[in-house]
Amino acid sequence: MNIPVYLDNQATTRVDRRVIDAMTPLMDEVYGNASSTQHEFGWRAEAAVEQARRRVAALIGGLPEEIVFTGGATESINIALKGAARGLRDRGRRIITAATEHRAVLDTCTRLEQEGFEVIRVPVDGHGVVDPEDVRRAMTPGTILVSIMAANNEIGTIAPLEAIGALCSEHGALFHTDATQAAGKVPLDMHAMHIDLMSFSAHKMYGPKGVGALAVRSGRPAIRLVPLFDGGGHERGIRPGTLNVPGIAGFGVASEIAAAVMAEESGRLSGLRDRLVAGVSEALEGTRVNGHPAHRLPHNANLLFPGARADAVMMAMKDIAVSSGSACSTASPEPSHVLRAIGLTREETLCSLRFGLGRFTTGEEIDYAIGRVKEAVLKIVRGPGRHTGPNAEMSRASAESVH
Numbered sequence: 456m457n458i459p460v461y462l463d464n465q466a467t468t469r470v471d472r473r474v475i476d477a478m479t480p481l482m483d484e485v486y487g488n489a490s491s492t493q494h495e496f497g498w499r500a501e502a503a504v505e506q507a508r509r510r511v512a513a514l515i516g517g518l519p520e521e522i523v524f525t526g527g528a529t530e531s532i533n534i535a536l537k538g539a540a541r542g543l544r545d546r547g548r549r550i551i552t553a554a555t556e557h558r559a560v561l562d563t564c565t566r567l568e569q570e571g572f573e574v575i576r577v578p579v580d581g582h583g584v585v586d587p588e589d590v591r592r593a594m595t596p597g598t599i600l601v602s603i604m605a606a607n608n609e610i611g612t613i614a615p616l617e618a619i620g621a622l623c624s625e626h627g628a629l630f631h632t633d634a635t636q637a638a639g640k641v642p643l644d645m646h647a648m649h650i651d652l653m654s655f656s657a658h659k660m661y662g663p664k665g666v667g668a669l670a671v672r673s674g675r676p677a678i679r680l681v682p683l684f685d686g687g688g689h690e691r692g693i694r695p696g697t698l699n700v701p702g703i704a705g706f707g708v709a710s711e712i713a714a715a716v717m718a719e720e721s722g723r724l725s726g727l728r729d730r731l732v733a734g735v736s737e738a739l740e741g742t743r744v745n746g747h748p749a750h751r752l753p754h755n756a757n758l759l760f761p762g763a764r765a766d767a768v769m770m771a772m773k774d775i776a777v778s779s780g781s782a783c784s785t786a787s788p789e790p791s792h793v794l795r796a797i798g799l800t801r802e803e804t805l806c807s808l809r810f811g812l813g814r815f816t817t818g819e820e821i822d823y824a825i826g827r828v829k830e831a832v833l834k835i836v837r838g839p840g841r842h843t844g845p846n847a848e849m850s851r852a853s854a855e856s857v858h
């Protein structure tokens with residue numbers, strides 16, 4: 456068992472050994488620039504990039520020529536939303552997104568608002584689901600773009616992508632999805648789901664950090680993205696700059712592995728996740744699960760322990776790596792906007808913890824985590840000086856409910 460136990464796989468993942476092994480030779484042997492078309496070094500680097508492009512495309516039901524490699528999902532999202540909005544400015548100004556999106560989408564939309572676009576943020580229900588009818592009601596002839604995430608990074612809720620995609624294509628609005636948490640974890644098919652633009656990242660699926668993709672649907676009507684950067688014309692001019700060949704190749708291998716193991720892995724991880732939730736809830740009466748009970752990522756659990764502040768719980772179990780709110784916003788004291796959007800009070804958001812399981816999580820680690828969470832929450836709820844041995848804790852836990 457690895458201590459501390461890593462249960463923060465929605466923040467990032469350990470790189471799979473097979474990915475590292477595929478990347479290494481692309482740094483010390485095949486180190487060419489993929490744009491050097493006049494010699495062997497360049498040809499081999501380019502071949503590695505094109506192989507990765509096929510593998511990444513296959514993971515999301517896309518075509519290789521639809522993949523643009525970027526420096527990660529934040530960058531893909533910026534290129535997609537700003538590029539599409541600025542290109543369609545003459546056709547309309549309305550952009551529809553959801554209250555529970557990642558900051559990469561929300562902050563980009565705020566920037567576009569400052570440029571004169573009108574941003575509608577549709578609400579979600581108590582489970583974090585966007586109702587496609589709310590998107591339909593927000594549609595106007597001037598709606599150019601809709602951005603709804605595939606799966607939420609805090610509560611794991613999976614969106615009805617196909618229904619939203621269908622109504623976007625019906626209304627002639629481009630549909631972008633932030634699939635950073637969903638790619639490699641649940642099946643995605645950009646064409647069947649009517650997705651025009653899809654952003655995702657290697658480091659959330661056992662690949663390296665700093666590399667991602669933007670899938671841009673081919674075919675009619677053609678999608679024009681006004682690029683954010685100029686220079687060199689790489690990646691069809693959408694994302695110029697020398698390609699990160701080792702990172703891209705690693706992303707390709709990570710995609711291929713994810714596609715091959717997805718069904719088996721999601722079964723195993725949802726089993727472990729259910730064991731964690733059952734084990735913790737049994738000992739800590741009053742525990743609540745945030746997010747959708749069924750339409751959720753297999754490896755995510757977001758739990759609310761009434762009366763136990765998440766920061767104190769984490770301090771009391773330093774050998775369990777989990778997260779409160781989203782990792783990206785822990786520097787700010789603001790309660791999670793996602794948990795607020797599903798109707799939690801400010802106090803409840805501060806008492807919620809995110810558990811993110813992953814490929815390397817074992818049953819032994821989950822059982823250890825259950826024990827540590829139990830101890831930590833009971834210690835916080837009872838206050839200082841009232842901490843007793845584990846047996847006393849167990850019997851008291853069943854006798855008194857935690858509020």
Ligand SMILES: *Cc1c(COP(=O)(O)O)cnc(C)c1O
Nearest residue numbers: 527528529557559608635636656
């Ligand atoms: C992690 C994450 C991002 C940002 O991805 P980077 O590759 O780290 O820029 C965007 N959206 C969601 C849903 C995420 O989980």
